Amino acid sequence: MKPHGSIPADFATIDGELRLGATRATDVAAGGTPCFAYDFGVVRARVARLRAALPAEVALHYAIKANPFPPLVAALAALVDGLDVASGGELELALPYKRHEVSFAGPGKRDAELEAAIRAGATINLESEGEAARALRLADQLQVRPRLAVRVNPAFQLKGSGMKMGGGASPFGIDAERVPALVRQLIVSGADWRGFHIYAGSQSLDPLALIATQAATISLAAELGDASGNAPPLVNLGGGFGVPYFAGDRPLDLEQIGAALAEALDLRPSILSDTGFAVELGRWLVAECGVYLTRIVDRKESRGEVFLVTDGGLHHQLAASGNFGTVVRRNYPIAIANRMASEPSETVNVVGCLCTPLDRLGDAVQLPHAQPGDLVALFMAGAYGASASPSTFLGHPAAREVLIDQ
Ligand SMILES: *Cc1c(COP(=O)(O)O)cnc(C)c1O
Secondary structure, eight states, X not given: OOOTTOOOTTOEXXXXXXEETTEEHHHXXXXXXXXXXXXXXXXXXXXXXXXXXSOTTEEEEEEGGGOOOHXXXXXXXXXXXXXXXXXXXXXXXXXXXXXXXXXXOOSOOOHHHHHHHHHHTOEEEEOSHHHHHHHHXXXXXXXXXXXXXXXXXOSOOOTTOSSXXXXXXXXXXXEGGGHHHHHHHHHHTTOEEEXXXXXXXXXXXXXXXXXXXXXXXXXXXHHHHHHHTSOOSEEEOOOOBOOOOSTTOOOOOHHHHHHXXXXXXXXOOGGGTTOEEEEEEXXXXXXXXXXXXXXXXXXXXXXXXXXXXXXXXXXXXXXXXXXXXXXXXXXXXXXXTTOTTSOOOEEEEEEXXXXXXXXXXXXXXXXXXXXXXXXXXXXXXXXXXXXXXXXXXXXXXXXXXXXXXX
C-alpha cells in the first residue's frame, strides 16, 4: 500500500494540513476551487541547486511554455539568464523582462511574429530555410539587423525521452547536413548570426542519456561550426531534464550531469572556445512547485468501488488524467490536503466533474476516508497544467492560479 502523502519532499504540513510556503492549502482554497497554487520558494530552491550543479559558464533559460502564468514568469525572469518563447503571445510576455535574452523557437512563425521578434531584438531560432528567407526579407524591410540562430535537427535523439524531437524527419529545426550552407548564407546576408539551438528531447530521467546527448550536442555544434567556417557565438544545448511524476521514478542526479557537462566543456573543440552555452528548462524548474487543489463534491459507491467526485478535472489538469503525452495512465502523487496526518484507510477513485470517462485524477489510490468538502491535492502541477489543458471543454469555469511567495 502506498503511503498517504507520498508527496514531493518540497512540501510540509501544519496541523495535519498541507502547507505551501507559509500558507495552508485550505486558506489558498478558501479563495475558490479548483485552483493551481505555485509555491515560488520551491522554484527558488531549484534554481539555486541548478546553478550550483552546472558549470558557471552555462546560462540558464526558462522555457515559458511550461508555465506562462504572468506572476510566475515575472518572478522567474529575475532568477534566470534568458527566456525561451514559442509564440508571439509568449514573446510579448517575455519582452518586458529580458529584452535581449529572449529566444523564439517553434515551427510556423507568422510574419507578424517574426517582425515582432526582429523589432524587439529577440533571437529567432530558425526552423527552416523558408523561415530564414522570410526573416531576412522582413528585417530588410524594417531596416533592422536580425538576430538569428539556427535550430538544428540532429541525427541523434535523447534516449528515454517522453516526447522525442530529433533523430529523423522533423517539423523542428533544419536537418544538420543542411545547416552549414544556411549559416554561410545568413552571414553573407548581414544577419547577426547567434549560433545554434539543438534540442533533442524532453522529460528524461536518465542522467547517462542526458550526458550523452549534451556531449553529442557539443560535438555537433563544433562540426557544424567547422563546416560553415564560423564559430557559433552561442550554443543552446536544449534541456530535457525530467521530473519524477510517478511512483518509482527517481529524480535526476543533477550533480552528476553538471560534472559531466563541465568536463565536456573543458575538453571542447577549439572552434567553441569563445562560444557561450545555455540550457533551456521548463518542467524541471516549475513542475514540482505546483499543486492543483480541487474540492470533493460527491462521494459515491458503485459496484463496490468508491468514487470521490471533485469540482476539478482534466479541463484544468489534463496531464494528471493521463491524456497528455502518455500511453498508459498512471497516478500523479495525490493527497487529501486537509487530512495529511491521517493514515490511508481505503482505496478510492478520484475523478473530475466532466461528463467523460477520461476524467480520472486518481485510480485506485490509497487515501484516508474523505468526504464532500475535503480538499484533494494533486502534485506535480506546476508545468503543463492550466495552460496545457482544454479549459473550455464542457463549459466549467477556468481554474484560479495563485503564486505563493513567502
Ligand atoms: C517545450 C520546450 C522546452 C521545455 O521542455 P521541458 O520538458 O518543459 O523542459 C525547451 N525547449 C524547447 C525548444 C521546447 O520546445
